[in-house]
Amino acid sequence: MRQLDPYINDLPNISGAEKIIEESISQRPENVFLQHSDINFNNIRSACAIALHMHQPLIPAGGDNLQTAQLIGNLQDMMDHQDIGDNHNAPVFLWCYRRMAELIPQLVHEGKSPRVMLEYSGTLLHGLWQMGHQDVINDLRTITCDPAYFPKVEWLGAPWGHAVAPSTPVQDYRLHVKAWQQHFAALFGFEALNRVKGFSPSEMALPNQPDVAYEFVKTLKDCGFQWVLVQEHSVEQPQDGYTPQRQHLPHRLVCTNSQGETVSIIAIIKTQGSDTKLVAQMQPYYEAQGLERWELAGHSVPPVVTQIADGENGGVMMNEFPPKFQEAVRQSSGTDTPLVNISEYLEYLFSIGIKENDLPVLQPVKQKAIWDRFKAGDGPEKMQQVIEQLKKQDHQFHMEGGSWTNELSWVKGYDDVLSDMEKTSSLFNQKVLQKGVATDNPAYRNALYNLLSSQTSCYRYWGQGLWTDYGKEICRRTQAIIENDF
Numbered sequence: 001m002r003q004l005d006p007y008i009n010d011l012p013n014i015s016g017a018e019k020i021i022e023e024s025i026s027q028r029p030e031n032v033f034l035q036h037s038d039i040n041f042n043n044i045r046s047a048c049a050i051a052l053h054m055h056q057p058l059i060p061a062g063g064d065n066l067q068t069a070q071l072i073g074n075l076q077d078m079m080d081h082q083d084i085g086d087n088h089n090a091p092v093f094l095w096c097y098r099r100m101a102e103l104i105p106q107l108v109h110e111g112k113s114p115r116v117m118l119e120y121s122g123t124l125l126h127g128l129w130q131m132g133h134q135d136v137i138n139d140l141r142t143i144t145c146d147p148a149y150f151p152k153v154e155w156l157g158a159p160w161g162h163a164v165a166p167s168t169p170v171q172d173y174r175l176h177v178k179a180w181q182q183h184f185a186a187l188f189g190f191e192a193l194n195r196v197k198g199f200s201p202s203e204m205a206l207p208n209q210p211d212v213a214y215e216f217v218k219t220l221k222d223c224g225f226q227w228v229l230v231q232e233h234s235v236e237q238p239q240d241g242y243t244p245q246r247q248h249l250p251h252r253l254v255c256t257n258s259q260g261e262t263v264s265i266i267a268i269i270k271t272q273g274s275d276t277k278l279v280a281q282m283q284p285y286y287e288a289q290g291l292e293r294w295e296l297a298g299h300s301v302p303p304v305v306t307q308i309a310d311g312e313n314g315g316v317m318m319n320e321f322p323p324k325f326q327e328a329v330r331q332s333s334g335t336d337t338p339l340v341n342i343s344e345y346l347e348y349l350f351s352i353g354i355k356e357n358d359l360p361v362l363q364p365v366k367q368k369a370i371w372d373r374f375k376a377g378d379g380p381e382k383m384q385q386v387i388e389q390l391k392k393q394d395h396q397f398h399m400e401g402g403s404w405t406n407e408l409s410w411v412k413g414y415d416d417v418l419s420d421m422e423k424t425s426s427l428f429n430q431k432v433l434q435k436g437v438a439t440d441n442p443a444y445r446n447a448l449y450n451l452l453s454s455q456t457s458c459y460r461y462w463g464q465g466l467w468t469d470y471g472k473e474i475c476r477r478t479q480a481i482i483e484n485d486f
Contacts, residue, residue: 015448029194046303047305097128099322121158162202208366236365252361280316447486459474
């Protein structure tokens with residue numbers, strides 16, 4: 001299979017090879033990690049898994065005029081203005097994006113058994129390339145592709161532009177997922193892409209509106225993902241609506257829509273909040289040391305404590321993580337509480353006869369209240385009536401998803417920027433998607449690049465000010481491209 005060019009006409013290669021990507025993933029072997037594993041899962045008590053989330057948005061800041069400024073990575077803007085605010089951290093951030101490519105080989109050469117899961121947004125990968133730091137991507141390629149290291153490093157898929165699933169149009173979210181896969185394949189190769197089996201939603205935001213949740217999971221399944229990372233407070237047990245009780249075992253996230261269609265995917269539960277100290281100080285490893293094997297579907301299996309955190313934000317992550325990670329790897333290697341990666345762990349469970357249907361079931365949070373009052377198959381209008389009734393009865397009831405910022409809605413308070421995003425999405429859908437424009441068309445790629453960039457969560461998180469202006473400006477550019485080129 002031919003290697004994709006990372007860039008086409010100065011834009012990241014994010015569309016045009018969808019059939020090739022699908023074909024490659026469909027031919028993926030079942031065991032891409034377990035066959036290389038140095039862990040005897042039958043003899044361990046418990047394990048821990050950590051993931052590092054890395055992201056920088058693209059912003060119109062390559063110039064003084066907002067309407068004409070080049071779209072550049074936020075890291076580049078920080079580098080160029082280190083005298084402003086916290087921008088002095090830019091060189092440290094850059095090192096954070098590279099450092100696992102230094103730590104993993106070092107620990108492997110010591111005879112240790114490190115593990116880490118990595119999730120980089122497409123906008124960050126593009127930003128690094130655009131600012132001339134292909135060296136960082138080359139270093140990452142070493143631990144991603146070299147047989148000496150890739151069994152220790154698992155990449156997780158993500159939406160290309162760091163879009164939050166609950167408030168991103170479902171057809172656009174699918175474009176984000178496919179764009180990330182193609183961009184990753186272009187940078188690291190098809191063999192590396194075939195090892196990407198897990199998915200990390202931006203902000204850990206899981207849609208809970210049944211039709212949106214169904215489309216979210218269907219997108220992941222259609223794109224070949226085997227499992228998704230969820231936050232414990234974004235899911236519930238269908239039978240009682242409670243938070244899952246056995247959080248350190250894999251579950252099955254089952255989503256049913258208003259038409260009665262059902263889709264499911266394996267869910268790995270990330271416990272606790274978003275505090276980067278949990279990963280930076282390797283809390284999951286120390287928690288795992290206090291656990292014993294559990295029973296699952298008639299088998300004795302090791303529980304896994306799973307955590308994800310920003311890989312660069314905060315002094316603890318910037319400064320304390322490397323020595324704590326090295327310390328935990330050196331202590332855990334060869335013991336009965338090792339570090340593992342999730343796909344490696346799942347492949348072990350399947351190898352001993354556990355099947356996906358054996359896993360306990362979860363659904364997105366607050367859905368039990370709907371299913372207690374709504375019969376699957378009665379359609380979207382009836383479901384919306386039920387949702388409105390529930391909102392009137394309970395002011396805490398919402399259909400805006402759940403995330404690790406659980407006190408934060410990804411819809412309320414964002415009217416100023418969401419209206420622009422929705423208009424832009426609608427225009428793209430009407431003039432590009434519905435007309436069946438070829439995805440390898442340069443105009444398509446340019447419009448898609450700007451559309452996905454405009455849907456970055458940062459523009460919603462702040463709700464007002466300069467970041468909202470950035471989001472609205474990228475929407476304006478996208479609309480202009482669509483109007484002029486299609």
